[in-house]
Amino acid sequence: MTSTDVQPTAGTGGLDVERIRKDFPILARELPGGRPLVYLDSANSSQKPVQVIDTMREHLMSHYGNVGRALHALGSESTEAYESARDKIAAFVGAPSREEVIFTKNASEAINLVAYAFGNPTNTDERFRLGPGDEIVISEMEHHSNIVPWQLLAQRTGATLRWFPVTDEGRLDITGLDELVNERTRIVSIVHQSNVLGTVNSVSPILARAREVGALMMLDASQSVPHQAVDVRELGVDFLAFTGHKMVGPSGIGVLWGRRELLDAMPPFLGGGEMIEAVWMDRSTYAPVPHKFEAGTPPIVEAIGLGAAVDYLTSVGMDQVKRHERALTAYALDALAEIPGLRIIGPRGVVARGGTVSFVLDGIHPHDVGQILDDVYGIAVRVGHHCARPLHLRFGIPATTRTSFYLYNTTDEIDALVRGLHHVQKVFG
Amino acid sequence: MTSTDVQPTAGTGGLDVERIRKDFPILARELPGGRPLVYLDSANSSQKPVQVIDTMREHLMSHYGNVGRALHALGSESTEAYESARDKIAAFVGAPSREEVIFTKNASEAINLVAYAFGNPTNTDERFRLGPGDEIVISEMEHHSNIVPWQLLAQRTGATLRWFPVTDEGRLDITGLDELVNERTRIVSIVHQSNVLGTVNSVSPILARAREVGALMMLDASQSVPHQAVDVRELGVDFLAFTGHKMVGPSGIGVLWGRRELLDAMPPFLGGGEMIEAVWMDRSTYAPVPHKFEAGTPPIVEAIGLGAAVDYLTSVGMDQVKRHERALTAYALDALAEIPGLRIIGPRGVVARGGTVSFVLDGIHPHDVGQILDDVYGIAVRVGHHCARPLHLRFGIPATTRTSFYLYNTTDEIDALVRGLHHVQKVFG
Amino acid sequence: MIAESMYQELILEHYKRPQGRGLREPYDAEVHHVNPTCGDEVTLRVKLADGGKVQDVSYDGQGCSISQAAASVLHDLATGSTVEESLAVVDEFTRLMQGRGQVEADEDVLGDAVAFAGVAKFPARVKCALLAWMAYKDAVLRSQEAM
Amino acid sequence: MIAESMYQELILEHYKRPQGRGLREPYDAEVHHVNPTCGDEVTLRVKLADGGKVQDVSYDGQGCSISQAAASVLHDLATGSTVEESLAVVDEFTRLMQGRGQVEADEDVLGDAVAFAGVAKFPARVKCALLAWMAYKDAVLRSQEAM
């Protein structure tokens, strides 16, 4: 099989995958030893279409200047491109206002930004007060980026970290919701779509309870915004974090969306140029959001690239993307179920789950699975705990093999994976 | 004058500027209205050579994968490129160990990272203890990015912020050194080269005093690393911050260098994927540096681009760059001195100063100067307080016009500036 | 030569020969507005008269040609008109300035202030043009409260 | 087919039929090492004998084929040799593993362990290969302290 043999296949919802694949030059690449590339690791990081790559290149070649600070032609062109990327991203997630879109370097920074707003001794807003006796609620299926910032916060402030357990099927167990989220809870931060299980969590029951007790709610949407239409007004949460590199955008750029009144009430996080209104040696006043949270020279070209990524996804259509991935996921779940000794960790059906499927093979360590798949077939999957070690501890396994799909994947690639897994079993059988 | 008329000129130290300019495609650009571009705003952000742009593009086209986490071919290629960029940057600033080079999103994040290490209640290392009675020392010539993080720290912890004044000539006034840096001082953070005055500060007397009293010392090298050979061992300080976009590298990437033993002793800053060793729901252990401070997916392609930038600068030779800029600065200081009503803010000679010259024109507001220069001649300078408002307050002026030079500038461009300033005086005279 | 479209002759005229500059008595309200990012400042006084008229707008300040000329033009337009008319001009001027160069100016309403149309294309300068005008709106409000 | 160079027949053999696996008595020291990033674990015991000899290396653990095979090969090489010899092998093995595939292996010193040369090209797997070997070094040190 060569990569050009990879064809779009019936049953994937009408996306012209062949045309889409042509936009992603890397997919046609041959790996050392003449292996074709079968890229099934988009939950880790997605590939980038030439439209994104060329937008960035073109900006660097002809329009680059620092943003905000410069009056000259290049500065204006860069500022306009950077701020119009903000408009695009605001529209993409249905933000009521463009000022609510804050550029960070990745989703992790976005979550840390919110965590650092709590328990700051200089803060005067009741909603961000945090100390001993107060509680933070996360879940057992979180990515480390939605665990460690809250652990650090709890350690700094003396607050208590609590979490939702996960069921054997890989769903959030909210049977204890009313006890877990209570009058002491200040913030609930939950993943929207799990990067291991594929589970898409239902937000509304948790949000309703958070509202009841006056807690804020944040969603880690790193794995949902790339794969389905997300509308912050519909979701109704207070904060949303996501990351450029998983949504056909560049590295070095992430987004925090937050409600304007909350962002206004939060203390500054990073201090520096561009986030100020006026500075004296002994005190400063701060710029209105989003700039208050964008200290220093931002990832200018990266934000512009993310704007192009959002244009690309919009032109394909997020509903189309979702439908395509759902078809691939159904196909993969069926095909993997037939491999003897293979156990899927996470929901076995396509309801309320995305195109990320993790599994273990009896008696074969995921590292060996991943390496043989890559070495022999050029199949890129991720192996390990996928930055979700507590979730793996929950299932009593050190690691899983994870395959994840995006708009450019095909059922032929899933077939290649299945063939590869059979070979792995032969080698280590 | 068209941009192709801009020739390297004698007296600029033997750099083949004409060849260098060909590497920077944007310099050949025509602005709207047929204006050539005269880019004299590199202290704000530098332009990028095609070598950097193409390295990034090539990586995105053919080698991109997430770093650290992936075993597969693309993941390995990306990790290797990313980590080899770290090697290059370590070598570029003479870091004793590559693990001391931490990638951030910009210089501002690097400074905030160090500031947040102080006064953290979870920290047990004496050197990073900070509270009421303790003092932080900066200077009046700092960029906001080396002021606001320390103000915020002082506010959070109750420590006192103090600063070196600036002389009328735009030099650091260290006559009060022994009183200012004293037993209560925990950290001294000073700019290496001022982004307004051009002043290059002498580090050793301040460092000697800091050592005497047991304080740590940080240098904001955002404006020095791009323009002269910097060696952290020679400097002898504890921390050094700089930023990619000012040194012919991409946006979205900065660097913190720090002494290994200090970095090891510091508490984590941002929590998330990649900065951990092991995570349980209620606690975590952290990866060794540099990863401890690189939470989440880092600016992968940006770091790789910065590696290419460092290669580019090294191939030209930092001593050559410095000599060229010194010649341009001497030429500019002479030429500007002849303009009636023009007052230079900063050293009038080339000793211990870099290629950044700020000035005021009698009775004409810098905004008007900058706009006419740009609109009529395509000359890009920066106007305003250049993120150094306290310094401008010190000189009793709201703003200055700043011209700044880099390896691709020519004396012809300085001539164009002088002609432009004469025209400005005619318009507003 | 894009500048020609921003630095209209009229703006340069008002900058070099500002109308009504200086702080005068009597006044109903005085305000001080600052644009912290560029340091432009204006102190502005308003004196209202009977019949909803604006008797005097006096001001002092420092800043770029745009901010100084805008204050001068404001003085000319507001002094002697009714509060209501003048606030309509402020609104139209604000709309024009914030239109990113996409908004068609209503010359009948704006009068001389239409000369600033070109400024709207330079987001960084819009604040300069608006400084005195926002101060005026603020001062009128306070004057009315004081009455 | 790069894999062939890493998954040597000898490695697969040791993985499928590990030598000396299981924890045995008597022992002078027991250590437990974990590779937190991938969850690989090994518990390892060392029993030293007179004349600087290694009497037994017994172990149990879980992990990938590389980590398991490396423990098995270690058992074969260390048991019955002198402490000094075995530590020399550990050093050479470590040098090879950390050489990013650029280091020439000394087959005379390494014996069967030379089969792991291909692993050095995969930085992510180097820790797997070294896990049991580092545990062994640690256990020997503790045994000597205990004596």
Ligand SMILES: Cc1ncc(COP(=O)(O)O)c(C=O)c1O
């Ligand atoms: C002296 C100095 N320090 C710090 C910075 C901040 O760098 P960055 O904007 O990349 O964070 C700059 C430039 O903006 C600077 O000139």
Ligand SMILES: Cc1ncc(COP(=O)(O)O)c(C=O)c1O
């Ligand atoms: C669910 C989830 N949250 C957060 C992150 C962190 O994103 P980043 O690495 O871009 O900070 C990731 C991906 O790494 C993720 O999958």
